[in-house]
Amino acid sequence: MSNILKSALLGTALTAATATAVMAEGVELEITHWWTSGGEAAAVSKFAEAWTATGNTWIDGAIAGSGGTARPIIISRILGGDPMAATQLNHGRQAQELIEAGLLLDLTDVAEAGGWADIVNPSSLLDACTLDGRIYCVPINIHSSQWIWLSHAAYENAGLDVPTDWNEFVASSGDLQAAGTLPLAMGQQGWQQNIAFGAITIAVAGLDAWKAVNIDKDADVARGPEYTAAWEAVANARELARESNVQDWNQATNMVITGTAGAQIMGDWAQGEFAVAEQVEGEDYSCLPGLGLNPVLDTGGDAFYFPVNDDADITAAQKELAALLISPETQVSFNLAKGSLPVRGDIDMSTANGCMQKGLDILADGGVLPSGDIAFSQDTTLQIEDLMAQFWSGDMSAADAQESYAQLIEDAD
Amino acid sequence: MTVASEPPSHKGKRPSRLFKNWMAKLASLPMILTALVVFVGGTAWTVTYSFTSSRMLPKTSWVGFDQYERLWNTDRWIISIKNLGIYGICSMILTLVIGFSLAACLDRKIRFESAFRSIFLYPFALSFVVTGLVWQWILNPDFGLQNVVRGWGWESFTFNPLNDPNTVIYGLLIAGLWQGTGLIMCIMLAGLRGIDEDIWKAARVDGIGTVKTYVMVIIPMMRPVFITALVLIASGIIKLYDLVVAQTGGGPGLSSEVPAKYVIEYMFRAQNLGQGFAASTMMLCSVVIILIPWAYLEFGGKKRG
Numbered sequence: 001m002s003n004i005l006k007s008a009l010l011g012t013a014l015t016a017a018t019a020t021a022v023m024a025e026g027v028e029l030e031i032t033h034w035w036t037s038g039g040e041a042a043a044v045s046k047f048a049e050a051w052t053a054t055g056n057t058w059i060d061g062a063i064a065g066s067g068g069t070a071r072p073i074i075i076s077r078i079l080g081g082d083p084m085a086a087t088q089l090n091h092g093r094q095a096q097e098l099i100e101a102g103l104l105l106d107l108t109d110v111a112e113a114g115g116w117a118d119i120v121n122p123s124s125l126l127d128a129c130t131l132d133g134r135i136y137c138v139p140i141n142i143h144s145s146q147w148i149w150l151s152h153a154a155y156e157n158a159g160l161d162v163p164t165d166w167n168e169f170v171a172s173s174g175d176l177q178a179a180g181t182l183p184l185a186m187g188q189q190g191w192q193q194n195i196a197f198g199a200i201t202i203a204v205a206g207l208d209a210w211k212a213v214n215i216d217k218d219a220d221v222a223r224g225p226e227y228t229a230a231w232e233a234v235a236n237a238r239e240l241a242r243e244s245n246v247q248d249w250n251q252a253t254n255m256v257i258t259g260t261a262g263a264q265i266m267g268d269w270a271q272g273e274f275a276v277a278e279q280v281e282g283e284d285y286s287c288l289p290g291l292g293l294n295p296v297l298d299t300g301g302d303a304f305y306f307p308v309n310d311d312a313d314i315t316a317a318q319k320e321l322a323a324l325l326i327s328p329e330t331q332v333s334f335n336l337a338k339g340s341l342p343v344r345g346d347i348d349m350s351t352a353n354g355c356m357q358k359g360l361d362i363l364a365d366g367g368v369l370p371s372g373d374i375a376f377s378q379d380t381t382l383q384i385e386d387l388m389a390q391f392w393s394g395d396m397s398a399a400d401a402q403e404s405y406a407q408l409i410e411d412a413d
Numbered sequence: 414m415t416v417a418s419e420p421p422s423h424k425g426k427r428p429s430r431l432f433k434n435w436m437a438k439l440a441s442l443p444m445i446l447t448a449l450v451v452f453v454g455g456t457a458w459t460v461t462y463s464f465t466s467s468r469m470l471p472k473t474s475w476v477g478f479d480q481y482e483r484l485w486n487t488d489r490w491i492i493s494i495k496n497l498g499i500y501g502i503c504s505m506i507l508t509l510v511i512g513f514s515l516a517a518c519l520d521r522k523i524r525f526e527s528a529f530r531s532i533f534l535y536p537f538a539l540s541f542v543v544t545g546l547v548w549q550w551i552l553n554p555d556f557g558l559q560n561v562v563r564g565w566g567w568e569s570f571t572f573n574p575l576n577d578p579n580t581v582i583y584g585l586l587i588a589g590l591w592q593g594t595g596l597i598m599c600i601m602l603a604g605l606r607g608i609d610e611d612i613w614k615a616a617r618v619d620g621i622g623t624v625k626t627y628v629m630v631i632i633p634m635m636r637p638v639f640i641t642a643l644v645l646i647a648s649g650i651i652k653l654y655d656l657v658v659a660q661t662g663g664g665p666g667l668s669s670e671v672p673a674k675y676v677i678e679y680m681f682r683a684q685n686l687g688q689g690f691a692a693s694t695m696m697l698c699s700v701v702i703i704l705i706p707w708a709y710l711e712f713g714g715k716k717r718g
Contacts (some may be wrong), residue, residue, distance in 0.1 A: 071681075079470070247664065378683050378685075382679070388491045402490075
């Protein structure tokens, strides 16, 4: 019932928005997304500017709240027969059933005309948009989660050197605690704890074990010794983050910025917070991709999908927009504002900061992994996040958690 | 109009009961249809699809009781049920006790009664979302109650229920009680005002104390009022959702999860309709299990007697 209500409310809000939008020549496209924080809104306005420059109209359908709030609204609008012209979703399996139901526009001809197969790097991003050989979405950017952010102020206060990898961080955590600083800041939400778990697993259990579990869904490996070591490391990290009472990820990032916490494991979107606080990479904070041990990045991110529309003009405009979103100029301006990595390797990103350069180097070296959104269904993802939430906030033993996790991997789809 | 109100004449036969007051029945037809289609139909549809493996879209791929098996093997669901149990029992008892006590106090013809009544009822005018946020701040150790008391000089004072998995549900309870008791108080007060003055006089003549009169005489007389209050409190407990989302988000960890939140998250975030439907069917079952014996006792008993 609530999704109908939500879409009705949203519909009303959007009608109001449409009415006040300035009428212009060309086609009006309504684009929904959940980029509402300062940096994100600045990034999306780059798209809007590029689109308006073509003589068309961009009707902004920003939905406040995170993807968890916005996604059901977006999906229920598509299902309910009130589709927007284009919408943000995370590429991966979130839209698979919508594609199977024939509700999303086939972009294969645009992709072939633009030679996407050659320019999109890593190619797994395009694979995530592909179902049965047809392409249904435009990858926009790459966000990766395997980063640890270290506060220089916290380490200077304790008279310590800033660690250069996870092992050094763990070794120095005792001294940090003795100096009255919380070693690890952690927002008490399942998805953040899952990010930390994923990053620590890649660092401790190694890439092969991680791939066996996340890609091949091998429950035996999830029960094996590599994962036992990983779970023990996570249990140790839990103790390092024990005093962290914050909920939202940006509150945890703020603890690193102010030096009340030594580090945070969070995706590269945390950079936006450091930028807003006018911190300088290398002076005020450091970033270590892959926790400094295994420099690999997953390739989650955002993509645009275009729901099927009866109006031929709108369909043509949708394809025009699809081509525009992946064009070199738009990719550079958008990703610099967003702090994310571009989906094509053939453009000049030399103005990006040190952390982004590290990310670009890893991408160029091919150190990429599929993201959780691609590897697991939303259902499995939520079950894993529930387990993480339970584990990090309580006293569950590493062995019990490992067994529960292996069970989830066994049932995963 | 006179033509319409004339009873239909059937020679030798009594008019069928079905067509008696047919105008009124016609007028209520939309409501009857709404009730049947939306409530009964929607419920039946939900229960039916809880036996399928529907993910984002409803599909008729039958899997028997698999969704229920998974549901009852999920820690999060068990935690949710336990939380609702604790919250439900405490909230039911405390709301009734506090609501009645406040009403009885106001009924003693105190000064500024209407001012107190407004103050106690005021929280009810706020939504659960606002209530949740306000109490999240009040219970926050860094700038809420704990900080204030420490500021008064009691340095070791610790009151941090929302960050402890064992006590977080009581933090929710405080906010729930703060929000809900005012309304119950008003209903109780209306009930108390409905009691005949002569009862009090008779009790005074017999030399029965005030408290004893309340407990032994007045409360049994207020049975219908108590039932209304009970139904209101119970429905509030079952649909507990927005308060949790606003105040704790289900945390820390899973320690303040509730069943309604499980349903919403598995239907929309996990895109697993079958699992969400199974959970909502279990919620319906629990309501039915409580409701049917009670309705039987309450209404069935009266007809016999």
